[in-house]
Structures are given as structure tokens and as C-alpha cells.
Amino acid sequence: MGITLDEIKTRLRAFAEKEAAGASPLYEHLASQAAEDDDIAGLLSEARDGDARGTLLMAAAHRLVQADPIHPLSRYYPSVGGFDGVDSDTWPLFRSFLLERADKARALISSRFTQTNEVRRAALLYPAVAQAAKEAGGKVALLEVGCSAGLLLGLDTFSYRYQCDGGEQLSAGPAKAAVGLHCALDLAPGAVAPKVPKKLTITAKAGLDRSPVDLSDEDELAWLEACVWADQLDRIRLLRSAAAAQCKSRPSMITGDAVDDLVSAADTLPADVPLVVLTSHVLTYLEDRRGDFVAELGKLAADRPLWWVSEEAYSAALEYVLPGRDDLAFTGSGAQAVxxxxxxxxxxxxxxxxARTAPHGQRMTWLPA
Structure with a gap:
């Protein structure tokens, strides 16, 4: 049985209130309006595998704007040169634009998944991967599950600057890098700042995804860019920089299911090297299979040293292995992860x-041990 229109509208409303609010005025406005509009919300009924989410509707619309950048709607899309803020014309233009292209929108929604490659999340993941590598003895292999184009697999090649309270800066990664990331770092009461090394030794990498993105395909790259929020130009710029850098050294990309194919994907990496499995805002999409994913990790850990680095909603990931931490659950808007x-x-x-983390890698609050 497919998702109902009421469920779609509830998801759109939640996206507007919990994810876009305070982060994207354009998407907050569009999603909140779409949540009250049967025709626009109904486009998401074509989504595959229950992927009827606000991010997919916004990505499909963004892709269509990319393809028609002279349409009046484009003036609200900074990604194609627009510079107008939300006003009384934004929603009517968006609605008519999508309904005039309803067949194209449905084709995208029915054939695409939301492919999120938020490069700035590497700054959140780096300290955890570094800690895992230290505990593993220095060298690790890296498997990213739900990797999209696999850009986060380049985290050992990026440079990082962590801006701490009081003005102190922590730097990490190679001094000269094609991608440089900045992240605000707060300390919770009793916490000590993490140690971030200049170098990570990752001897092998692979990505597992149900539909990996081929960055050599211009249409695939355009879809990946369309999944970035249109009024967040820094995110698009970083995506392009990371994509260009990755084309020079591409990791192995495996098409498969996050649960069913996890073990076989791990088997493609050297068995004599400790393994770090990486997930970032992926387990939300697994829904009732999250427990199965954690169980598969346990099976892997029986055969080789294994660490799991997750940057996910508490209820979607860490709660399965660290229950009873209600203090880590979402609070208000801003969709915090852990x-x-x-x-x-x-x-x-x-x-x-x-740490508590902001959704697009811009900030994290380090927690006491």
C-alpha cells in the first residue's frame, strides 16, 4: 500500500518546520505551502520506496529550474543567478511552474532518490574517524553506506578549521587541499576538545548505495547539485570542488542494499585492515530496517575489528546501541543529529x-566523555 496524501502533507510540513526553518527561507516557504496544496503534494505520490519527502520535491523542482533558468521563478533561485527573496509571487510562480511540468516532475520523482552529498559533514565525521583509526592502531579501511557519489570518502584529503569558543582554532588534515572546510566547535559543560590529527591513513575505500552517482555523467552531477538547497551557494560550491577532486582518485562504488549487501561490500576491502563503517543521515531512510542494519554490523564485527561512525538522528541510529539517552533526541527546529x-x-x-551536530556540517557541540 502506497503512502497517502495526508502522510505526504505531514512530511512536507515537518520538513518545513524542522529542517528548512532557519536554514533555507526559500524551502521553508515552498514546503509549508506545498503541505496545504493537494496538487503539488500529490506529485510525491510517484516516489519510489516510500521516499516521498520534502527534499525530493525540492530537488525535482530545482532540477527543472536548472533546465529552464530564464523562467521568472529562477529569480528566487540563487543557484541559477537569482537574488530575490521570498515574496507574494514566489509560491504562485512555483506552483504554476511545477504543474505546467507535472509530467517531467513525476518522471524525476518516480525515477530518482534524494542523493545527499553534504561535503561539510566531513568536518563532523573527521574527529570520529580519527579516533577510530587511533584505537585501531593507525591504518583503517573505510566503507560508506548510503554514499551517493562517495564524496565523504575523500575526508582524509580535505583540510579543516574548527573555530572554538573564545577564538581558538583547531586545524586538521593536509595543509594544501582542494577542499577546505570550516566548522564551529562548542564544548558542552565538562567536555574537552577532541584531538584532530594532520593525517589519516586510510588504505582502502568503498561506497555502498542503492543508486550510486556517476560523477562523469553530467546529468548525474546535475541531479546531485539539484539535491543541494538552491539558496545555499556555499554548499553547491563545495560539492563541485569535492566532485572535481574525487574524479582524480575515484573510490570503488558498489550498487546494493544497505542491509542485504553490507557484508559483501565489506568483503571487497582488505580483511587484514580494521574497518570503519560510515553513515551520515542515511538510517532515517531505512525506517523499520534500522535494527537489521545494526545486527549486520555486529556480524561483521565478529570477523574483523570494526568501528561504526554515525552522524544520524539519535532515534535512527545510536539509540539501538546506546538506549535511554533522551537528552540526545531532537529538540525543536534545526534537526540536530548526533x-x-x-x-x-x-x-x-x-x-x-x-557530539551534537547541525544538519549541514556548520556546527557541532562536543560532549563530555
């Missing part, structure tokens, strides 16, 4: 919540 590090010892998951 950076987690899990290792298995004698079949038992040892889980730590390292």
Missing part, C-alpha cells in the same frame, strides 16, 4: 555519543 562512535568487543557494542 555523532556516534561504536566498536564491538566480544560481540558487545560499546557506544559513545561524541
Amino acid at each position: 555523532l556516534g562512535l561504536v566498536r564491538w568487543e566480544n560481540g558487545v557494542a560499546q557506544a559513545r555519543a561524541l
Whole structure:
């Protein structure tokens, strides 16, 4: 049984209120209006595998604006040169634009998944991967599940600057890098700033995704850009820089299911190297299979040293191995996630919540050990 229109509208409303609010005035406005419009919300009924989410509707619209950048709607889309803020014409133009292209919108929605490659999240993940590598003895292999184009697999090649309270800066990664990331770093009461090394030694990399993005395909790259929010130009710029850098050294990309194909994907990486499995805003989409994913990680850990670095909603990931931490759940708008590090010892998951994280990598609050 497919998702109902009421469920779609509820999801659009939640996207506007919990994700776009305070981050994207354009998407907050469009999603909140779409949540009250049967015709526009109904376009998402074509989505595959229950992927009827506000991000997919916004991405499909963004892709169509990319293809018709002289349409009046484009003046609200900074990604194609627009510079107008939301006004009384924004929604009517958006609505008529999409309905005039309803067949094209449905074709995108029915054939595409939301492919999120938020490059700035690498700044959140780097300290956790570095900690895993330290505990593993220095060298690790990296498997990203839900990798999209695999851009986060380049995290060892990026440079980082963490701006701490009081003006102190922590730097990490190579001094000369094609991609440089900045992240605000707060300390919760009792927390000590993480140690971030200049170098990570990742000996092998692979990405697993149900529909990996081929960056050599211009249409695939355009869709990846369309999944970035249209009024957040820095995110698009970083995406392009990371994509260009990755084309010089492409990781192995595996098409498969996050649960069913996890073990076989891990088997493509050297068995004698400790493994770090990476997930970032992926488990939300697994819904009732999240427990199965964690169970598969446990099976992997029985055969080789394994660490799981997750940057996910607490209820979608860390709660399965670190229950009872209601303080880590979402609070209000801004859709906070939690950076987690899990290792298995004698079949038992040892889980730590390292930091609270902002959704697009712009800030994190380090937690006490």
C-alpha cells in the first residue's frame, strides 16, 4: 500500500518546520505551502520506496529550474543567478511552474532518490574517524553506506578549521587541499576538545548505495547539485570542488542494499585492515530496517575489528546501541543529529555519543566523555 496524501502533507510540513526553518527561507516557504496544496503534494505520490519527502520535491523542482533558468521563478533561485527573496509571487510562480511540468516532475520523482552529498559533514565525521583509526592502531579501511557519489570518502584529503569558543582554532588534515572546510566547535559543560590529527591513513575505500552517482555523467552531477538547497551557494560550491577532486582518485562504488549487501561490500576491502563503517543521515531512510542494519554490523564485527561512525538522528541510529539517552533526541527546529562512535568487543557494542551536530556540517557541540 502506497503512502497517502495526508502522510505526504505531514512530511512536507515537518520538513518545513524542522529542517528548512532557519536554514533555507526559500524551502521553508515552498514546503509549508506545498503541505496545504493537494496538487503539488500529490506529485510525491510517484516516489519510489516510500521516499516521498520534502527534499525530493525540492530537488525535482530545482532540477527543472536548472533546465529552464530564464523562467521568472529562477529569480528566487540563487543557484541559477537569482537574488530575490521570498515574496507574494514566489509560491504562485512555483506552483504554476511545477504543474505546467507535472509530467517531467513525476518522471524525476518516480525515477530518482534524494542523493545527499553534504561535503561539510566531513568536518563532523573527521574527529570520529580519527579516533577510530587511533584505537585501531593507525591504518583503517573505510566503507560508506548510503554514499551517493562517495564524496565523504575523500575526508582524509580535505583540510579543516574548527573555530572554538573564545577564538581558538583547531586545524586538521593536509595543509594544501582542494577542499577546505570550516566548522564551529562548542564544548558542552565538562567536555574537552577532541584531538584532530594532520593525517589519516586510510588504505582502502568503498561506497555502498542503492543508486550510486556517476560523477562523469553530467546529468548525474546535475541531479546531485539539484539535491543541494538552491539558496545555499556555499554548499553547491563545495560539492563541485569535492566532485572535481574525487574524479582524480575515484573510490570503488558498489550498487546494493544497505542491509542485504553490507557484508559483501565489506568483503571487497582488505580483511587484514580494521574497518570503519560510515553513515551520515542515511538510517532515517531505512525506517523499520534500522535494527537489521545494526545486527549486520555486529556480524561483521565478529570477523574483523570494526568501528561504526554515525552522524544520524539519535532515534535512527545510536539509540539501538546506546538506549535511554533522551537528552540526545531532537529538540525543536534545526534537526540536530548526533555523532556516534561504536566498536564491538566480544560481540558487545560499546557506544559513545561524541557530539551534537547541525544538519549541514556548520556546527557541532562536543560532549563530555
